[in-house]
Amino acid sequence: MSNSLNLISSTDEQLTNLIKVREPSSVQKQEAEMAFNSLYDRHAPFLLAFLKVRVSPHINASDIAQETWMRAWQKIPTHFDGSHFRGWLFQIAKNLLLDEFRKKKTTSLNEEIDLPETQDSTQEFIQQEEKTKLRDCMSQLDEVRQEIVKLRLSGESHREISERLNVEYNTVQTRFHRAKQFLEDCVNQQEKETA
Template sequence: MEKENIHIESVWNEYYDQLLRFIRKRVPDKATAEDLLQNVFLKMLTHIDSLKDSTKIKSWLFQITRNAIADHFRKAKKTENIPVVLSEENNELSDDVMEEVESWVAPFINNLPAKYREALLLSELKGMSQKEMALYLGITYSAAKTRVHRGRLLLKQELTECCIFHTDKYGNIMNYESNPNYCKSCNN
């Protein structure tokens, strides 16, 4: 039992500041932000057994935090004032989180027709620019842009059929849940 307390305490010490900053960027009131963080750690304590891979604790904690923020705004009935959750300038997602996202997006991309699948793998997951991709594939820049655009549309269609997304007024994803009537690409 003492070993578990040390582990929980080390998680608390390691992620407290990061999570508080993450919350404070979205919840202006310091006391409310600290209350939300306390709730996050309480949820962590009560649901730690549901974490299947301890190497993904950071992304798991950030997901709990995003859910706590969404719940806070839902309860306060101030959804019209929800701040941007994931913008380029305040995005604290690490490479670990991106790897996790890639792991669940990859099956959806793999279901796409070959030319769109290849375009998205190169541009979105490999980070290749569309101009580089055009040269690599031996197609025109215009064709590369078209493939990426159509691939994104098809991917969006697959994702929205499989999952129900909850967004803020800016279109940023706050939370998601699997659609029980459709889910051929993911394991949910």
């Protein structure tokens, strides 16, 4: 119990130092595991939040999180330099995401698409489907409605849009809400067709 309390107040660097000196079947290994548990409690919610918005629908964020922690356990002794553990953990996760993504794409039917080389491009790739559907539907709106949607989604209020476009306030409101309804129906229809 006293060990647990010490671990709670230990810095990430102190905890990783305990992990670095682990040896099998020894007190050190037990201490290393406890230190690793403390690191997990400290950083796991944030790693999962990071992963959940970066995985494609076919990949489970918890599976990647699990792999990230296993890699961290293996690599702390040799690859962690003691500075900013969470940033290092995220880097492992990014590499795993990229690996997973490449694996999925190379085994999927979509072989004509260029594979992304970085996590940022992976992210764009993952969002591409949703983006394309909405963009297609947007193109079916008339120009004024497109402009209203664009201004509203850049943070302008209905009042500001009304003044900028010289259109009645109520008309702006109505057109925006109808445009939103149309886009939702249109995107949902596209999803049904591709399902």
